Amino acid sequence: MSQRRRTGTLALAALVLLVGGCTEAAGGVRGTPGAAGLRDPLFPKLGNGGYDVAHYDLTLAYDPATGRLDGTAEITARATQDLSAFNLDLAGLTVRGATVDGAPAAYNRAANELTLRPRDELAKGKEFTATVTYTGVPEPLTDADGSKEGWLRTADGAIAVGEPAGSMTWFPGNNHPSDKATYTLTLTLPAGLDGFSNGVRTERRTEKDGRVTTVWHTAEPMASYLATVAIGRYETGTATALGTVPVLTAAEALVAPGSAALRAEIPELLARQVKRFGPYPFSAAGAVVTRDGTLGYALETQSRPVFPAASFDRATLLHEQAHQWFGNSVTPESWQDIWLNEGFATYGEWLYAEEYEHVPASTHFARAFAQDANWAFPPAAPPAAENLFDPPVYQRGAMVLHKLRETVGDDVFDEILRGWAEKYRHANATTDDFTAYAESVAGRDLDALWDVWLYGDEKPEKP
Structure with missing residues (x-):
C-alpha cells in the first residue's frame, strides 16, 4: 500500500x-x-x-x-x-x-x-x-x-x-x-x-x-x-579458463548430453579470442543451454550467455563470447549504436573462421556484400526499434570493420581492435567515439570509408 x-x-x-x-x-x-x-x-x-x-x-x-x-x-x-x-x-x-x-x-x-x-x-x-x-x-x-x-x-x-x-x-x-x-x-x-x-x-x-x-x-x-x-532442472559442468577464470555451464537435462562437448570447449575458445581481442574482461565465464520452445534466440548475458539448444553451435557461441568484449564490457551509449555490439561480434566470427577454419574474412565479406537485405539502412542508423536486430546491424556492421582492416592494414587494425576494448573497458561508447579512436590509431582521416560503409545509404558499385 x-x-x-x-x-x-x-x-x-x-x-x-x-x-x-x-x-x-x-x-x-x-x-x-x-x-x-x-x-x-x-x-x-x-x-x-x-x-x-x-x-x-x-x-x-x-x-x-x-x-x-x-x-x-x-x-x-x-x-x-x-x-x-x-x-x-x-x-x-x-x-x-x-x-x-x-x-x-x-x-x-x-x-x-x-x-x-x-x-x-x-x-x-x-x-x-x-x-x-x-x-x-x-x-x-x-x-x-x-x-x-x-x-x-x-x-x-x-x-x-x-x-x-x-x-x-x-x-x-x-x-x-x-x-x-x-x-x-x-x-x-x-x-x-x-x-x-x-x-x-x-x-x-x-x-x-x-x-x-x-x-x-x-x-x-x-x-x-x-x-x-x-x-x-539443469546439469552443470565446471572448468577453469585462462588460468584463473571459473567456467560454469548449465544445460537443461534434456539437452545436456548433446551440448556437453561444445560446452567443454569454452575455455579453449576464450583463450583463442583473448589472443585477438585482449584480456578477458570478466571474473567468470560459462553458458546456459535451454530446451527449444521457450527462447527464440541466443543472448550474450554477461559472463554466462544463454542459448536455446538449436542455436548452440560453435559460430553462435563464438558470437556471444565476442560480445563479452564488444557490447558487455564496451557497451553502447544508446541503442542506436548497437552495431558496435553486433558488427564486432559478427566480425569476430569471421576472424575465427579465417584463423582456425581457413575461410578468409574476405569470403564472408563478399557474401554479405551480395545480399540485398544488408543494404536496407546504414549500420549506424537503424531507423526504428523493430530494426534493432536487422541484417545491416550485423552483416554490414562487420563489413565496416573489414573495410577498415583493408584500409589500415592488419597490424594497425589489430591495434585498433584490442585498443578499443582496452580504452573503453567497462565503460560506454558511441559510434563517434569509435571512428575518432580508429583515426587516432591509424593516424589519418577515414571520412571516405565512414561515408560509404558506415553512413552511406547506397550500395557501392564495387565491394
Missing part, C-alpha cells in the same frame, strides 16, 4: 510530484524530479534521469508452480542533480513498499514507470539507497519485431533475458545501457530446482523450509539488459 497519505505534508508533496513541481526540503535542497526516460533515439522511454546506479542487490524467491515472484531490490545510486523524486522502470508486478535511505518513500505507478519521492530531497552528488519490495506473476514483453523477452516461464522454471527492455519485468531499475552497475542476486527456489545467474556463485544454502538459496555476484559493471536468471 502506498505511503503517500502518511501525513498531510507528504500527501501534498506527492501531489506536487504528479504535476511535475519542485519543493524545498528542510536541509535547503531545492530539487526537481528526475526525467522519466533518457530520450534514447530508438527507445525514448527507457531509463531515467537524475541518478546513476552503482549497485543492485536483488533478493528473489520464485515458485514455478504458481509463477509467483517475490522480490526486494536494494539500489545504491548517486544523485546527479538536486533530486526531489526519481523513476525506476518496472513492468507489471505489485509494489508493496519503498524506502529511501531507510525512510518510507511515497511512490506512484504509471504504465512502466515507478516514481519514488524520498522524505528528504537528495542533493546533487549524494549517495543514497532505494529499496523496493514487490510481488506478482511476471509477464514477458513482446518486442517491436515480435520476439518475446523478459521473464519467460518454462515447464519447470523460468529464464529471464532482457534485450532491450525485458529486465524491468522482474526487477525495478534504470533500464538503459548507459547506466551500468555491479550486482548481487540472491535466489531462493523449491528443493529440486537449480538456479543460475551472472557472475560467480558465492553461496549455496538450504533453508529451514527445504528451499535452496544461491547467491551470485557480478563484480564488473553490467547493463541491466544483460542480467539473467535461469531456473529449472
Whole structure:
C-alpha cells in the first residue's frame, strides 16, 4: 500500500510530484524530479534521469508452480542533480513498499514507470539507497519485431533475458545501457530446482523450509539488459579458463548430453579470442543451454550467455563470447549504436573462421556484400526499434570493420581492435567515439570509408 497519505505534508508533496513541481526540503535542497526516460533515439522511454546506479542487490524467491515472484531490490545510486523524486522502470508486478535511505518513500505507478519521492530531497552528488519490495506473476514483453523477452516461464522454471527492455519485468531499475552497475542476486527456489545467474556463485544454502538459496555476484559493471536468471532442472559442468577464470555451464537435462562437448570447449575458445581481442574482461565465464520452445534466440548475458539448444553451435557461441568484449564490457551509449555490439561480434566470427577454419574474412565479406537485405539502412542508423536486430546491424556492421582492416592494414587494425576494448573497458561508447579512436590509431582521416560503409545509404558499385 502506498505511503503517500502518511501525513498531510507528504500527501501534498506527492501531489506536487504528479504535476511535475519542485519543493524545498528542510536541509535547503531545492530539487526537481528526475526525467522519466533518457530520450534514447530508438527507445525514448527507457531509463531515467537524475541518478546513476552503482549497485543492485536483488533478493528473489520464485515458485514455478504458481509463477509467483517475490522480490526486494536494494539500489545504491548517486544523485546527479538536486533530486526531489526519481523513476525506476518496472513492468507489471505489485509494489508493496519503498524506502529511501531507510525512510518510507511515497511512490506512484504509471504504465512502466515507478516514481519514488524520498522524505528528504537528495542533493546533487549524494549517495543514497532505494529499496523496493514487490510481488506478482511476471509477464514477458513482446518486442517491436515480435520476439518475446523478459521473464519467460518454462515447464519447470523460468529464464529471464532482457534485450532491450525485458529486465524491468522482474526487477525495478534504470533500464538503459548507459547506466551500468555491479550486482548481487540472491535466489531462493523449491528443493529440486537449480538456479543460475551472472557472475560467480558465492553461496549455496538450504533453508529451514527445504528451499535452496544461491547467491551470485557480478563484480564488473553490467547493463541491466544483460542480467539473467535461469531456473529449472539443469546439469552443470565446471572448468577453469585462462588460468584463473571459473567456467560454469548449465544445460537443461534434456539437452545436456548433446551440448556437453561444445560446452567443454569454452575455455579453449576464450583463450583463442583473448589472443585477438585482449584480456578477458570478466571474473567468470560459462553458458546456459535451454530446451527449444521457450527462447527464440541466443543472448550474450554477461559472463554466462544463454542459448536455446538449436542455436548452440560453435559460430553462435563464438558470437556471444565476442560480445563479452564488444557490447558487455564496451557497451553502447544508446541503442542506436548497437552495431558496435553486433558488427564486432559478427566480425569476430569471421576472424575465427579465417584463423582456425581457413575461410578468409574476405569470403564472408563478399557474401554479405551480395545480399540485398544488408543494404536496407546504414549500420549506424537503424531507423526504428523493430530494426534493432536487422541484417545491416550485423552483416554490414562487420563489413565496416573489414573495410577498415583493408584500409589500415592488419597490424594497425589489430591495434585498433584490442585498443578499443582496452580504452573503453567497462565503460560506454558511441559510434563517434569509435571512428575518432580508429583515426587516432591509424593516424589519418577515414571520412571516405565512414561515408560509404558506415553512413552511406547506397550500395557501392564495387565491394
